[in-house]
Ligand SMILES: O=C(O)CCC(=O)C(=O)O
């Protein structure tokens with residue numbers, strides 16, 4: 001089995017066994033640095049926006065719920081690291097469909113920037129206007145993150161709360177309709193990631 005397939009297998013097996021999968025070094029060092037540089041460049045140029053902007057009725061509510069700014073990765077992007085990233089996502093989807101008989105036929109991924117002190121309250125990723133979301137996959141782009149920085153992803157399992165440190169290169173995978181989760185604030189640092197959904201519509 002190729003290294004990439006071992007990572008896919010690991011994420012899927014853990015997700016089935018305990019509701020969430022974690023894979024460190026899901027992105028190699030160069031891709032991680034490249035995507036991190038992209039995010040910082042978009043952010044510096046004012047190219048990131050609060051999620052849900054444009055849907056005016058949702059906007060105020062959104063701001064109380066989540067404080068991140070995002071930028072969608074276009075499927076036809078010409079940026080090298082984004083192309084490589086989406087190729088990996090496509091390979092993951094093919095692996096998932098082949099081994100689990102899922103019928104994923106679409107995806108959407110965005111960069112996310114949480115300014116120091118911002119958060120995303122407890123939520124589910126699948127809801128009325130996002131009913132096609134089947135699986136959530138978050139990949140962290142942070143450099144040298146440690147426990148004292150905060151910014152954990154809290155996963156609300158039936159009998160416990162699991163805290164996941166947003167270490168650069170780490171991927172977290174779970175079912176969008178099942179697992180409630182929350183992004184805790186990092187008081188002293190901005191927290192960066194790519195978050196996305198595998199969909200069947
Ligand atoms: O960044 C994370 O750890 C999770 C983000 C999230 O829950 C979302 O964007 O829906």
Ligand SMILES: [Fe+2]
Nearest residue numbers: 123124125181
């Ligand atoms: Fe979420």
